[in-house]
Amino acid sequence: MAHLVRSWRPGGAPLDGQRAPGEQGHDGRAVPEPAPLLPEDRRPSARTRRARHHVDGPRQEPPDPCGRGGQAAATARSAPSGGPAVKVAMLATTGESCGIAAYTRHLLEPLSELVDVELEPIQPGRQPDAHYREQAARLNQADVIHIQHEHSFWGSVLPGGSAFWVLRYLLHRPVVVTAHTTYSVAELLRVATERRLLHRLAKEVLIRRPAYRDSVEIAPFATARCIVHTDEGRRALIARGAVPAHVHTIPPGIAPPLPAPTGGKAFRERFRLAGRPVVSLFGFLAPSKGYEVALEALAGLPPEVALVFAGGPRTEDMAPYADQLRARIAAAGLEGRVRITGFLPDEQVAEAMAASDIVIAPHTQATGSYSVTVPMAHGKPIVASDQACFVEACARIPCLRIVPTGDAAALRQALAELLQSPEERDRLSRAAAEYARTHSWEAAARRTVEVYQLALADAGRPAPLGMPSA
Missing domain, CATH: 3.40.50.2000 (Glycogen Phosphorylase B;)
Incomplete structure (x- = not known):
């Protein structure tokens, strides 16, 4: 497997227990610097304030595609009996006109009965590095960071077009990634249907670069516990080098339908x-x-x-x-x-x-x-x-x-x-x-919490009090 994957542990953080380089790991040793996915000047760190709104708060009108200009954040929390719940930071899009935002909304409701979860909104497209420094500071206050992943959320899949790794290097907590697409680079670039000769040749050259393919097809998912929607998606990631035990198939739940007053x-x-x-x-x-x-x-x-x-x-x-x-x-x-x-x-x-x-x-x-x-x-x-x-x-x-x-x-x-x-x-x-x-969202939420438990164990962190048993 390419260095992009080898330099990260499957639990989801730079090498030792999700801590930043230079900090002490749980065994008392200093955490080494990971092999860089980005140049030194592209790996910043900082902390800033936290913004919250409730998921059942006012809806944005007019519809806001994938959260552009939408709610600053959302929070859903409910501590189960027996102690404080695990704190989860959910990084996802918001707004009405986004399927992944709808997926997240449906998951959050039952998930909030099991863990203390806060929604951190993704601003789709590549943002200034300062945006990711501020966002990482908020995310790192959680016990587990759960990323709803789709390549376009951080820019383009073309080389240098994505800011995903700018953010990812700043995250020092256990990470879970839901891969909403597991397509190959050739599928993402639509090479097979490209009719412009020069564009097709350029894409064919690009997809022959192993390091680039790995950075898109596998590294975002093999550097964390990963949730996929289908067994075929799981097989695809394993074939590219993901650890089989770290890729979990959880089909999306299905919400009860709203009534149709006029019957159509x-x-x-x-x-x-x-x-x-x-x-x-x-x-x-x-x-x-x-x-x-x-x-x-x-x-x-x-x-x-x-x-x-x-x-x-x-x-x-x-x-x-x-x-x-x-x-x-x-x-x-x-x-x-x-x-x-x-x-x-x-x-x-x-x-x-x-x-x-x-x-x-x-x-x-x-x-x-x-x-x-x-x-x-x-x-x-x-x-x-x-x-x-x-x-x-x-x-x-x-x-x-x-x-x-x-x-x-x-x-x-x-x-x-x-x-x-x-x-x-x-x-x-x-x-x-x-x-x-x-196939309810409640069942999907329970299985998601089991993955959180595994991510915490990967990092050598005990589950907080109140964490449901797997």
């Missing part, structure tokens, strides 16, 4: 869908969701079938993709059959689900997706591509109709069969509701 009638009226079979694809508009596959499948279905893209661009830089989709819809002559709703708050998502006869998730890339778990919670029949996260869910409970990734003909056939079979739609609906019932 208001949604159908708003988007001119009355009397039509409705197929929906839920989530933020992104190329990996398989919208092009859905449009190709729709063209071969009866003309009365309508397709709803229930969502909008997550960030401004995804707006051009939304424009490309609209152009593609127009070029295919499907304007009368396709609706793009734009961002939907939770209450309107419930109406959209109630209005949908079938929900699809034809993703070309996925490691776990609200595009499936939300309709599961609403008990909808779902057709999904054979991405690992969907296949693994279906292996637990046969609750999805699985089709090959990128196969528009297979998606069209599955939809045609389901539209003609109320019995099969009902079976899938009942199975989806059963899956949602048996």
Whole structure:
């Protein structure tokens, strides 16, 4: 394994017990300086004030993509009986228009019944180094630091584009990382679909650099206890060099659905869908969701079938993709059959689900997706591509109709069969509701606390009083 991983212990900190170089470890020896991932002048340290707000405080309006300009922080705390709870600092995005922020909100509620957890918001994109010095000072006041990781939160995956290691070198407490994406560099850079010759050549040269690949694909996750959403993601990290015992599969929980007061009638009226079979694809508009596959499948279905893209661009830089989709819809002559709703708050998502006869998730890339778990919670029949996260869910409970990734003909056939079979739609609906019932956020929170215990043990730190037993 490259020096990027060898220079860190799997427990999640520079070498000895999560302490800074020069401090004494738990065995009394001075902690050595780790082999640098960044030049000396890129590894600052400092401390500053703490900012807090409650997770159930006022919601930000208008919706704030991944926390840009949103709440300064959030706190959820509840000390179990028997003593003070372990203190966890949760580093994550906030705001309405971010799937990882929604994941974090759902996890925090049951987690706060087990540990003393404070949410430290990520300001997406690369920030000045002083921002990370201040943030690290707040994070280091906790017993455990839990990072919700997605590469774009710290800038770009291109060399020198990410500030992740600026922050990571400053963290001296046990670290747990949830890897929301475990893609290879080639997948992140979309090398296979790059049509610009010079860009493709440059990317192919780049992905042949082992140290660079390691810094993106494995080092952020192998330098801490790591939580992934799928067994395939776990296998991918282990194949790249992660210690198997330090990578933990915890599928996301599924929250109970909100009610739809009009049973979908208001949604159908708003988007001119009355009397039509409705197929929906839920989530933020992104190329990996398989919208092009859905449009190709729709063209071969009866003309009365309508397709709803229930969502909008997550960030401004995804707006051009939304424009490309609209152009593609127009070029295919499907304007009368396709609706793009734009961002939907939770209450309107419930109406959209109630209005949908079938929900699809034809993703070309996925490691776990609200595009499936939300309709599961609403008990909808779902057709999904054979991405690992969907296949693994279906292996637990046969609750999805699985089709090959990128196969528009297979998606069209599955939809045609389901539209003609109320019995099969009902079976899938009942199975989806059963899956949602048996995969709660409370169970995910309990398993997350077990990982915190292991991270504390890795660092040679006893669990604080009140820590639940594994």
